[in-house]
Amino acid sequence: MEQIGFFFNQTRCTGCYACIVACKDWHDIPAGPASWIKISAVEKGKFPDVYLGYLFTTCFHCGDPLCLKACPVQAITKGLEDGIVVVNTDSCIGGEECKFACLKACPYKVPQFGTESNPKMQKCDLCKDRLAEGKMPICIAACPLRALDVAPLDQFMAKYGNMRKAEGFKYIKRVNPSIVFRPKD
Amino acid sequence: MKQSNEKVVYTTCASHCGGTCVLKCYVKAGVLTRIETDDGKEAQLRACAKGRAYRQRVYHPDRLLFPMKRVGKRGEGKFERITWDEALDTVAGELIRVRDTYGPASILYLWRAADMHQINNSNPFHKLLTLAGGYTGLWGIASFQGGISASEAQYGTRTTDNARDDLLNSRLIILWGWNPANTITGTNTSWYLAQAREAGSRVIAVDPRHTDTAAIFADEWIPIRPGTDAAMLIAMAYVMIDKNLQDRAFLDRYTIGFEKFKDSVLGLKDGEAKTPSWAEQITGVPASTIENLAVEYVTTKPAALMTGIAPGRTAYGEQYHRAAMTLAAMTGNVGIHGGSAGARAWESSQWYPFKMKFPRSRTSKGVHKADLPDFILKGKAGGYPADPKLAVILNTNYANQDLNTNKVVQGLMALEFIVVQEQFMTATAKFADILFPTTTFLERNDIDQGVGTAFYGYVNKVIEPLGECKSHLEIARELAVRMGIADFGDESEDELLRQEVAGTEIPDYEEFKTKGIYRIKLDEPYVAFKKQIEDPDNNPFPTPSGKIEIYSSKWATCNNPKLPPVPTYIETWESRNDPLSAKYPLQLITTHFKRRVHAQFDNVPWLRELEEQAILINSIDAQVRGINKGDKVKVFNARGMVIITAAVTERILPGVVDMPEGAWSEQDENGVDWGGNPNALTRNQPSPIGSYPFNTCLVEVEKL
Numbered sequence: 043m044e045q046i047g048f049f050f051n052q053t054r055c056t057g058c059y060a061c062i063v064a065c066k067d068w069h070d071i072p073a074g075p076a077s078w079i080k081i082s083a084v085e086k087g088k089f090p091d092v093y094l095g096y097l098f099t100t101c102f103h104c105g106d107p108l109c110l111k112a113c114p115v116q117a118i119t120k121g122l123e124d125g126i127v128v129v130n131t132d133s134c135i136g137g138e139e140c141k142f143a144c145l146k147a148c149p150y151k152v153p154q155f156g157t158e159s160n161p162k163m164q165k166c167d168l169c170k171d172r173l174a175e176g177k178m179p180i181c182i183a184a185c186p187l188r189a190l191d192v193a194p195l196d197q198f199m200a201k202y203g204n205m206r207k208a209e210g211f212k213y214i215k216r217v218n219p220s221i222v223f224r225p226k227d
Numbered sequence: 228m229k230q231s232n233e234k235v236v237y238t239t240c241a242s243h244c245g246g247t248c249v250l251k252c253y254v255k256a257g258v259l260t261r262i263e264t265d266d267g268k269e270a271q272l273r274a275c276a277k278g279r280a281y282r283q284r285v286y287h288p289d290r291l292l293f294p295m296k297r298v299g300k301r302g303e304g305k306f307e308r309i310t311w312d313e314a315l316d317t318v319a320g321e322l323i324r325v326r327d328t329y330g331p332a333s334i335l336y337l338w339r340a341a342d343m344h345q346i347n348n349s350n351p352f353h354k355l356l357t358l359a360g361g362y363t364g365l366w367g368i369a370s371f372q373g374g375i376s377a378s379e380a381q382y383g384t385r386t387t388d389n390a391r392d393d394l395l396n397s398r399l400i401i402l403w404g405w406n407p408a409n410t411i412t413g414t415n416t417s418w419y420l421a422q423a424r425e426a427g428s429r430v431i432a433v434d435p436r437h438t439d440t441a442a443i444f445a446d447e448w449i450p451i452r453p454g455t456d457a458a459m460l461i462a463m464a465y466v467m468i469d470k471n472l473q474d475r476a477f478l479d480r481y482t483i484g485f486e487k488f489k490d491s492v493l494g495l496k497d498g499e500a501k502t503p504s505w506a507e508q509i510t511g512v513p514a515s516t517i518e519n520l521a522v523e524y525v526t527t528k529p530a531a532l533m534t535g536i537a538p539g540r541t542a543y544g545e546q547y548h549r550a551a552m553t554l555a556a557m558t559g560n561v562g563i564h565g566g567s568a569g570a571r572a573w574e575s576s577q578w579y580p581f582k583m584k585f586p587r588s589r590t591s592k593g594v595h596k597a598d599l600p601d602f603i604l605k606g607k608a609g610g611y612p613a614d615p616k617l618a619v620i621l622n623t624n625y626a627n628q629d630l631n632t633n634k635v636v637q638g639l640m641a642l643e644f645i646v647v648q649e650q651f652m653t654a655t656a657k658f659a660d661i662l663f664p665t666t667t668f669l670e671r672n673d674i675d676q677g678v679g680t681a682f683y684g685y686v687n688k689v690i691e692p693l694g695e696c697k698s699h700l701e702i703a704r705e706l707a708v709r710m711g712i713a714d715f716g717d718e719s720e721d722e723l724l725r726q727e728v729a730g731t732e733i734p735d736y737e738e739f740k741t742k743g744i745y746r747i748k749l750d751e752p753y754v755a756f757k758k759q760i761e762d763p764d765n766n767p768f769p770t771p772s773g774k775i776e777i778y779s780s781k782w783a784t785c786n787n788p789k790l791p792p793v794p795t796y797i798e799t800w801e802s803r804n805d806p807l808s809a810k811y812p813l814q815l816i817t818t819h820f821k822r823r824v825h826a827q828f829d830n831v832p833w834l835r836e837l838e839e840q841a842i843l844i845n846s847i848d849a850q851v852r853g854i855n856k857g858d859k860v861k862v863f864n865a866r867g868m869v870i871i872t873a874a875v876t877e878r879i880l881p882g883v884v885d886m887p888e889g890a891w892s893e894q895d896e897n898g899v900d901w902g903g904n905p906n907a908l909t910r911n912q913p914s915p916i917g918s919y920p921f922n923t924c925l926v927e928v929e930k931l
Contacts, residue, residue, distance in 0.1 A: 053425075056439045056440070058417075059276040060273070060275050062837065063279040063280045066833055067261055067282055068263075070261075072832075073836050089845060089847075089879075090450055090880075092437050093442075094437065094443070095442075096443075177266075180263070185273070186274075187421055
């Protein structure tokens with residue numbers, strides 16, 4: 043299995059939100075609490091010695107995804123060849139039914155739910171359909187700063203080193219999130 | 228990725244942000260389904276969040292879809308639907324009536340730029356109204372009037388900026404009041420900054436805020452008080468002169484008036500040397516920081532002083548621009564790779580090397596837009612050239628975006644007739660007597676151009692106009708028919724666009740239309756004034772003297788002590804020292820919000836949900852007022868009051884608050900604005916040269 047993962051260059055991200063909106067447009071997600079990508083501002087220090095970095099968060103298609111184990115109906119699977127973690131919306135029984143088990147299990151709070159009653163879980167699927175056609179995931183193609191990339195994780199580690207940490211991000215070895223960073227110090 | 232029955236149309240989004248970005252639109256059964264961006268070779272012209280959200284804008288349920296006429300009182304926003312025939316007949320009738328009763332000078336044409344297009348812009352109505360007998364022009368470019376006028380005085384032209392990819396040649400980049408990470412100002416500008424930084428350029432940001440641009444790209448942030456930028460720049464000149472570091476050969480060869488400027492800087496005229504200590508008192512920037520920056524700028528070559536236009540939007544903003552250009556000359560960074568003429572970090576129409584002539588505003592004629600309320604209310608009795616009776620308003624959310632909303636409203640209420648062309652029921656649309664619903668750029672064809680990068684964009688019609696919406700050209704043409712104007716012209720949009728392209732660099736119209744982009748091939752990044760520097764004898768600057776006028780002969784003839792011929796720091800009204808500051812101690816700036824383009828996109832759900840409109844206030848100022856993050860606060864001065872959420876932060880200079888411009892007004896019955904629009908507070912007093920002082924305003928903030 044060649045795990046596909048993200049590279050996020052935190053030194054380039056200006057928090058412009060193009061990735062979030064591109065993702066919502068491409069996957070037809072309405073405005074509302076469900077967003078497959080979150081951008082958060084990490085602010086530290088006191089005027090005038092201030093730090094700001096932005097953090098890109100999405101499903102990290104973990105090497106050992108806790109959501110997959112928590113789902114009572116096995117609606118979440120991990121690709122045998124690419125390691126992409128997907129939820130089968132037809133199999134999903136809805137968050138109210140299972141008391142949002144996957145969301146409770148995920149240390150990064152990735153699973154998303156819309157405002158409909160008993161909402162099905164939704165999340166980043168690494169734009170599997172686009173990858174199958176040789177296209178980059180929509181967020182990678184959208185980023186005006188070219189701060190994002192997707193490739194086999196091994197390639198990123200060879201190129202950027204085993205940089206698993208970033209400002210605002212907690213690297214949880216146990217779940218092995220598939221992301222390499224260039225952190226902003 | 229195409230589904231069957233799905234076609235792809237490339238177009239370009241040229242919103243009023245200076246970006247000209249590719250939108251690859253998927254259309255199924257006449258409906259726009261999804262958007263991608265440039266997927267060609269690098270450097271791709273990638274769209275921002277606003278461009279990506281356009282589907283929600285074009286199909287917004289609040290789009291104006293049919294003409295309307297006012298019922299009830301003007302400004303209430305109560306309308307009823309009418310036919311195009313009735314709408315056009317009414318407007319044509321009113322234009323004729325007012326012209327014949329009061330004369331054409333009583334007609335106002337109030338427009339700004341909106342989308343930066345070639346055909347569907349202010350020109351169709353300009354042509355219509357001119358053929359019909361004329362109108363009183365209104366001038367003053369809100370974005371950068373000070374920058375333009377200063378540039379024309381010093382360089383003889385407003386075309387002064389190097390191309391953005393030239394930043395890769397800079398060893399030092401100074402971002403002065405410039406925030407392209409949020410404001411765009413040319414597709415890929417931030418990306419070039421990122422690359423320059425990664426290649427080893429040193430970047431320094433001077434700004435009252437720790438902007439996203441400063442945070443991500445700058446090695447050093449220098450906080451500065453709003454309205455004091457000229458003082459810091461002039462003190463930097465003092466340092467260079469004191470240490471004899473200025474480029475004397477450059478100054479001798481290419482400039483006039485440096486000696487007069489030097490005398491002023493050394494205090495030979497007014498007895499006050501413009502030292503870093505002098506500037507520290509004014510700017511709040513430590514004298515040592517000013518000295519270090521001056522030395523660094525004059526000894527690091529090439530260096531690009533990127534002169535953001537926000538500091539020019541102050542009470543004497545043109546002085547900031549003059550001082551910045553003068554430093555660019557003193558350091559010898561004009562007309563070289565990696566340098567910058569220091570005029571304006573923005574380059575729009577007529578930018579060399581485009582062969583196509585793009586529309587530019589007709590300058591300095593008629594009445595300044597900031598004086599418009601006064602002009603309407605007083606007319607000839609107030610010394611103005613006419614008594615306005617009728618206004619045609621398009622491509623502008625004037626009632627939302629102009630200084631001093633309450634004054635603006637007074638003016639609009641006094642007119643006999645107002646017609647507004649709009650996409651939404653904006654604050655301005657509410658004042659219409661007749662509303663024309665108009666198309667977005669996705670519903671029509673046009674051409675635009677890159678800002679800071681040499682390419683043309685084709686605007687391809689992606690979908691049919693919604694409802695009964697018509698384009699600028701269509702509406703003006705139909706009015707011309709009703710007004711009996713025979714020579715308006717009946718060429719189609721396509722014919723006009725083909726005419727535009729003929730004789731330019733673009734060899735194949737059809738290919739340009741299909742691809743949506745034509746890139747002009749240049750051997751190297753474009754550098755402004757390269758010829759003037761390399762071969763000055765044959766390429767003088769277009770000034771009266773043929774040189775860079777540090778002493779401006781044009782401004783000298785004005786004999787205005789507030790418009791001195793050499794760059795001079797002049798303290799603004801509503802500065803910290805203004806007696807008003809006892810009541811209103813905080814300096815308000817009104818910056819650009821990253822999820823909007825001015826007032827556009829404020830109603831788009833995907834964008835609204837990204838960040839809340841809020842006033843940025845330093846934690847020190849918040850604490851003494853008992854304000855916590857997320858509290859509702861009232862922001863007020865003698866001109867008005869705004870209720871808004873507080874965003875408490877470390878990323879702004881204490882004593883300064885920032886209420887981003889463009890939020891849609893929501894005035895209650897007492898005139899208090901709950902929408903977060905800062906123009907309830909700003910003062911409609913232009914600078915001596917016509918700058919809009921959106922960033923000169925004192926306020927107080929209290930917990931609600």
